[in-house]
Amino acid sequence: GESVGLHLPTLSVQEGDNSIINCAYSNSASDYFIWYKQESGKGPQFIIDIRSNMDKRQGQRVTVLLNKTVKHLSLQIAATQPGDSAVYFCADRFSGSARQLTFGSGTQLTVLP
């Protein structure tokens, strides 16, 4: 089966700095990728998504970069705020999977004052 993994389990950044969270995926047939944010004791919230025909997509303070050559996905958060502290998951879907997603184990982002 495929696996979606994160390079670092924890990340600490100073408030106001930019954060970069990385994710590797293994299935070259994956065509859709999503980043979720999960606060403690709550369900994951959608942050941003990207299709495999794109390399970059921007949202409000967030940017997702996709490198299909090395099967790598990253989430960049600009001007990180205390409210950004959470666990961030990447997920991917490969074509023909009946809309199932495979989730990575997550990265805990801690924003330091």
Added chain:
Amino acid sequence: DGGITQSPKYLFRKEGQNVTLSCEQNLNHDAMYWYRQDPGQGLRLIYYSQIVNDFQKGDIAEGYSVSREKKESFPLTVTSAQKNPTAFYLCACTAAGPYNEQFFGPGTRLTVL
């Protein structure tokens, strides 16, 4: 408000008992999913349903059962056959089409006493 709800938020079960977790959505989404999350880990798929009266096993279906009698409801039963049921359970739904994110409920934390 459109959304997906889960109840109860906390559930305690004695060993040997079956319990049912509720998941309801009013987003008119056709696909629904159940995930299990253990501390410090990602989401693992238990069961999913693409349409009413049809559902498929995920990666860790043993000891669980589901039904999909109505589009808006997808209850999960944790049976006594599940050897280690203490976990955080998340329900999700998604609209038709290949590039739609999954919307998550707030989760149910199940503890076996």
